[in-house]
Amino acid sequence: MESIHPTPPETSPPANEQATPIFSGKVQFSGKGGEFFGIWIVNILLSVLTLGIYSAWAKVRTMRYFYGHTRVDGHSFDYLATPMQILKGRILAVIVFLIYTFGSSFFPIIGLLFAVAFIFLMPWIINQGLRFNMRMTRHRNVRFSFKGNYGEAFVNFILLPIASIFTLYLLMPYVLKRIDSYIHSNISYGDTPLTVNLKGETYYLTALICFVVSSITMVIFMAILGLFGLDLLNVENQQNMQDPAAMTLMFGALMVAYVFMIAIVTAVWAAAIRNHIFDNSQFEDVASFKSQLRPIPFAILLLTNMLAIVFSLGLAYPWTKVRTSKMLAEVTTVNIYPSALNLVDTAQQEQSSFAEEAANVFDIDLSLT
């Protein structure tokens, strides 16, 4: 009898062989749902009582909790932003939002100009946000940094997405690849840049799988509806269905199917792309990564998260956040190489220089969230 098992392929070593890692292991996440619940609910209460001002402190506490409970090689991450930086950014964002809302609803013609101006402002805001978040992240006394420029951000976040509309979105997977490459290849840890090597094929293949998965889900759902005598494509059938109970049932079923599909597609995309990015990014001689997020468990996690949030009227949110972080940590492996011990934090060294002082003035978090 012939063997039906093909001979297992040789596990080929990575192309550019590195030194033996001094640490190789999973990311650890030690946060607990109960602990974070207390932080979260007190954050919300104080935010409401202070008309939103406390939300800046709330964000810092939440971020510090999640960063602090995420450990690589036994050392946690630090979130360094101060509430004042967040608050200033929020005030600015609120002002811009107000101008935009009032501008566009009261003066629709001027509103249009705002919208155009906003398109040109977007790349700067995106860069600012990435830069801020990286600078405020630290591991073992060395900070991360982000060095993107306006031109590239404009091409990747504005020009290419607009162009993809004219290709019936066929360009979109490529655009998403460009965006991920842009974000990750501009990250540094101390003085070591992250080198990334993403492949367009992976994005196209993943997009295709997502498309097929969503089509299959829809077909299965239509078939199930058909079993109950609800044929959505049959116009006559639709007109017969005027009884409010049946209508409510159908709306409900449609919502469930939609949520179900979104969760599955999100999980498929997130798993494939996250794994691809982690597996193909490294801080040369410092750290390399491996992600083994599997789509089905992740889809189940997302779905149960949604159900828990809906049926607990939102109270399960802290629990969902903690278990998501746990799953993502569990599937992520980090290898650390000897050079990791002699890194220098460039951001902190330059701190005295005038340019850096000036940059600090703009160190605010521009996002509302």
Place this chain on the structure above:
Amino acid sequence: MHVQGHYFPKASSNYQHGVANISDTLVEISHDDQLISSYAINDITLTSGLAGLADELRFNDGSRFIPSDVNYRWPFKTDKHDLLERLEKSKWAILAAIIFTPLFMWLMLYKVVPAIAVYSVDTLPRSVVEQMGEQSFTLIEKLALDESELPIEQQDKVQQHFNTILNELSLEPSVYRLSFYKSESFGANAFAMPHGRIVVTDELANLLADKPDALKAVLLHEIGHVVHQHSVRMTAQSAASTIVLAVIFGDLEGIAEVALGTGATFAQQGFSRDMEREADSYALIQLEHLGYSSNDFADAIQALQSAHTSENEHIEKVNNLLEYLSSHPSAQERIDNARK
């Protein structure tokens, strides 16, 4: 007192095991009885405590000491530093937060935000309102309105009703202006722009041609919207509540955001219904004041309702189901309110 932990020199990825010896004024870090560094307590920045996380010392030269015991809290920390952590761990505080947060949210969204909106709208200069009204109107005119095909005599008649109302209520005719348009998308309808322009569609004028008093009731309802500055208030309220929700629940993701968005939409629709009621009651009070009957208003609503219902019975069924989603109170409620 000796505290075991790790010492991280400034701006470096390196670290070493160490022991912190605390005295009243100094913290000395040593390793195998060799002194590494010593810092005055005044030169140390403390971070506020967080559940399950080590309480690190940040020295002013950029180096740090992190105790191994995550539950250890430094003796020179003041109560102020740990107040939040104590709150977040206290069962009573958490219970109180679960109970009072929804209450405060409701107060915020339904009382504080609308009050702020009313106040800020009152301070808005007339010229700004005029500008925004004219601009929105130009846009609507281009998108949804066609030139009126109503005979001049009929237009004049309605215009005269309008003028009488303005005159009797001593409202400024340069603010309250009436225009006629034919509109397929609006059907039989009337609406008011924030700056006082009131549009009556041909379809509505024809529908109420033999019920002039009902038409007056409709005009009064629209005038009520302008008097109470509803469009401006609506924008202010929805912007303010969006900000409140975004700031407070900002870092939620996915389904939570959808739920929040739905909540905001419901709230907005609630505001809108309240405003319709306010305009209704304005119309009812003024009808009485001008010597008409509030039944005229009920007649108008009834006529409008049957006009819209006969257009498509199937759609009406769906509308009934989704009534709670609509931005107006139900026609029946409005009629009952007028007839009582």
